[in-house]
Amino acid sequence: MKNYDQITEEIRKIAKKILNDKTVDKVIGFGLGTINQEITPLFISKAEGAKKLVFNKNSHMSLAKYLLNYKNEDVAIVAKPCDSRAINTYLSEKIINRNDIKVIGIQGCPGIEGNTACLECEVRNAVISDYDVGEKISKKKTNQLKEEKDFDSLSPEERFKYFRNEFERCTRCYACREACYVCYCKECFTESNQPEWLNKSVSLNENFTYHLMRAMHMAGRCVNCGACELACPEGIDVRALAAKMYNTATEIFDYKVGMDQKQKTLLAEYDVHDSEKGFME
Amino acid sequence: MSNDFEPKIAAFLCTWCSYAAADLAGSSRIQYPPNIRVVRVPCTGRMDPFLLIKAFNMGADGILVSGCHPGDCHYLDGNLYARRKFVMLNELMQFAGVKKERLNFTWCSASEGKRFADVVNKAVKRVKSVGPWQGFDGKGFQSKEGELISEEL
Numbered sequence: 476m477k478n479y480d481q482i483t484e485e486i487r488k489i490a491k492k493i494l495n496d497k498t499v500d501k502v503i504g505f506g507l508g509t510i511n512q513e514i515t516p517l518f519i520s521k522a523e524g525a526k527k528l529v530f531n532k533n534s535h536m537s538l539a540k541y542l543l544n545y546k547n548e549d550v551a552i553v554a555k556p557c558d559s560r561a562i563n564t565y566l567s568e569k570i571i572n573r574n575d576i577k578v579i580g581i582q583g584c585p586g587i588e589g590n591t592a593c594l595e596c597e598v599r600n601a602v603i604s605d606y607d608v609g610e611k612i613s614k615k616k617t618n619q620l621k622e623e624k625d626f627d628s629l630s631p632e633e634r635f636k637y638f639r640n641e642f643e644r645c646t647r648c649y650a651c652r653e654a655c656y657v658c659y660c661k662e663c664f665t666e667s668n669q670p671e672w673l674n675k676s677v678s679l680n681e682n683f684t685y686h687l688m689r690a691m692h693m694a695g696r697c698v699n700c701g702a703c704e705l706a707c708p709e710g711i712d713v714r715a716l717a718a719k720m721y722n723t724a725t726e727i728f729d730y731k732v733g734m735d736q737k738q739k740t741l742l743a744e745y746d747v748h749d750s751e752k753g754f755m756e
Numbered sequence: 757m758s759n760d761f762e763p764k765i766a767a768f769l770c771t772w773c774s775y776a777a778a779d780l781a782g783s784s785r786i787q788y789p790p791n792i793r794v795v796r797v798p799c800t801g802r803m804d805p806f807l808l809i810k811a812f813n814m815g816a817d818g819i820l821v822s823g824c825h826p827g828d829c830h831y832l833d834g835n836l837y838a839r840r841k842f843v844m845l846n847e848l849m850q851f852a853g854v855k856k857e858r859l860n861f862t863w864c865s866a867s868e869g870k871r872f873a874d875v876v877n878k879a880v881k882r883v884k885s886v887g888p889w890q891g892f893d894g895k896g897f898q899s900k901e902g903e904l905i906s907e908e909l
Contacts, residue, residue, distance in 0.1 A: 626851065631853045633853075634852065639893070672806055678893065680895075683892030684812075690848055691805045691845060691848060694841075694844045716851070720847075727843060742837065749839050751839065751843070754862060755862040
């Protein structure tokens with residue numbers, strides 16, 4: 476596994492090369508923000524700018540969402556393993572074109588500091604990639620960091636209480652939505668007036684409903700990258716519900732999100748012999 | 757208290773099978789409890805899980821969704837898409853702490869009037885066993901007169 480500096484060097488080298496020979500018009504990557512070591516998205520169109528690209532322990536944001544702003548341009552994007560799965564999902568949902576994008580895939584991602592999702596990560600190599608940086612980790616090593624929160628040992632009442640305590644703090648700033656690559660709807664259900672899914676007031680009842688509805692949109696599309704949790708200014712365990720959806724898809728339907736660009740999303744497909752877990756009788 | 761409690765159950769019935777089954781139960785004079793509030797939907801495939809979450813948001817004590825048996829869908833595969841959604845929703849709601857007794861999913865064909873009555877009986881029994889739904893905030897639901905709606909019935 477290569478460290479952050481080595482990966483940064485490789486990203487810069489590749490970005491410079493593909494901008495020089497005009498393979499792409501733009502490279503989307505991570506750059507240093509105003510505060511030391513903090514990260515901001517960086518859009519580079521000249522080869523000289525490639526030296527500004529970095530990859531460090533704070534590179535938590537999901538850049539995949541920026542692809543939607545450059546739909547008809549040739550762009551290259553720096554993708555962590557989770558972002559590469561997000562790109563695969565976009566491709567399978569046919570909202571971006573494979574020929575328009577080049578992926579600089581980070582193989583053997585060293586993980587992001589403070590991101591609990593990285594501890595549960597099963598895929599630490601980019602699943603779609605035109606240019607590889609870093610080096611692949613063998614399958615054996617990928618599960619080393621696995622560590623899940625133990626919700627199963629709690630009773631429904633305890634879980635209900637836990638989530639009430641969490642969502643009570645929610646101010647509905649929608650930072651989790653903005654950070655999430657899944658949430659690209661032009662009109663979000665939170666802003667819809669007809670039908671009015673959510674009351675605009677911030678109360679526990681509405682907050683809880685918002686998080687349940689968001690989790691339901693995540694079902695079979697969330698790649699469990701943890702961007703929502705890191706974006707939350709209140710430090711709410713936003714990822715828990717989405718992670719549950721992710722794990723349920725794996726357990727019940729043997730479905731892994733974003734592993735293949737031809738794979739349909741979970742709820743856009745069915746199998747005649749699907750499980751009826753939880754049905755009456 | 758729990759014996760007097762009459763739950764309100766939001767029942768989403770597919771127009772081709774379960775709604776017809778409810779109709780048949782009625783015309784065959786089979787009795788079933790009046791606790792369900794029927795919403796007629798064109799197909800269970802049309803059921804947005806949001807509708808079910810919203811039902812809880814607005815104070816339903818439980819939900820009942822019933823459609824055609826798998827393979828019998830009027831639109832060929834609507835209920836097969838629906839099945840996956842319900843499994844995911846069920847897992848999500850239970851994980852968030854909503855008791856499984858409040859979530860009732862089943863299939864009823866148009867000829868199963870008796871079965872429909874049984875399903876409603878069972879659903880009402882299940883919801884009764886866990887008592888009134890107090891909302892996601894646990895405060896209960898107030899009617900205009902300031903009384904708890906679930907006690908008003």
